[in-house]
Amino acid sequence: MKFFKFENGEIVLDKAEIALYSNFKKILSRDRGGRVPGDPDGRLKMYAFREFAYIYFKCDFEAYPSQHGLNEQEAHHYAVQQARLEKNYDPDEVVKAAMRQYENEHLSPGKKAIKSLIRLFVSNDRIVSKIENNITATLDLPTLTRDQITELLTYQKQLIEIATSVPAQVKKLREAMTLLEEEDKEVKIARGGSEVALSMDPENDIEN
Numbered sequence: 001m002k003f004f005k006f007e008n009g010e011i012v013l014d015k016a017e018i019a020l021y022s023n024f025k026k027i028l029s030r031d032r033g034g035r036v037p038g039d040p041d042g043r044l045k046m047y048a049f050r051e052f053a054y055i056y057f058k059c060d061f062e063a064y065p066s067q068h069g070l071n072e073q074e075a076h077h078y079a080v081q082q083a084r085l086e087k088n089y090d091p092d093e094v095v096k097a098a099m100r101q102y103e104n105e106h107l108s109p110g111k112k113a114i115k116s117l118i119r120l121f122v123s124n125d126r127i128v129s130k131i132e133n134n135i136t137a138t139l140d141l142p143t144l145t146r147d148q149i150t151e152l153l154t155y156q157k158q159l160i161e162i163a164t165s166v167p168a169q170v171k172k173l174r175e176a177m178t179l180l181e182e183e184d185k186e187v188k189i190a191r192g193g194s195e196v197a198l199s200m201d202p203e204n205d206i207e208n
Contacts, residue, residue: 001105003052013049023098027051030094051095053083059102061111069122110180117173124162124169131155 001021005014018024033042036050057063057079064082065075080089091099107115135155138148 001102003056013045013052015045018052021098021101023094023101024052026094027098050083050085051091054079054085054089054091055095055099055102057082059099059106061107061115066115067118069118069120071119108180108183110176110183113176114173114180117169117176120169121173124166128159128162131158 002014002017003024004011005017006012013028015028018028028045028048031042031045031048033040033044033047036046038044039046057065058075060066063079064070065078070078080087135152138144138152138155141148144152
């Protein structure tokens with residue numbers, strides 16, 4: 001399932017591929033122009049191009065939001081910006097149906113697990129940062145009440161719990177990556193191709 005292809009030095013919509021899927025064909029056929037300068041009659045399908053770009057950035061495993069653990073709102077804003085859609089863009093039911101189909105066909109169990117784990121690592125980092133800010137703010141007070149000391153000890157306990165959970169999370173990430181490698185090999189063998197190692201390395205920065 002491909003939205004784009006490289007043709008005559010430019011990235012254009014792969015209309016033949018898109019036409020094979022009814023949910024995607026709807027996005028293509030309804031673009032009658034007038035929403036993007038330079039495409040008054042919709043012949044170039046420039047707005048459809050942007051909506052397909054939104055779907056890619058929002059849903060694809062290899063896109064920035066998935067690889068960097070962005071939450072739903074962050075991923076939406078990123079996709080809107082990269083696709084050059086209007087700031088108040090909100091996907092309608094046609095686009096949402098296309099997104100669901102894209103995710104169902106592109107996100108294997110291994111990829112879903114990795115996406116969830118990356119988000120978990122990112123959320124851990126954000127939680128730790130907020131806890132550290134609270135600790136610093138409390139320690140900067142001239143004197144501490146008993147409740148404030150108890151609060152500091154609670155913060156420290158929370159930091160320890162997060163730190164001790166990281167090794168288990170790393171182990172799960174390794175397992176998910178191994179599963180993804182096996183899935184990728186099976187797909188390539190089924191297609192009659194040679195085995196190609198994934199670019200994703202289990203020793204990457206996620207666990208550091």
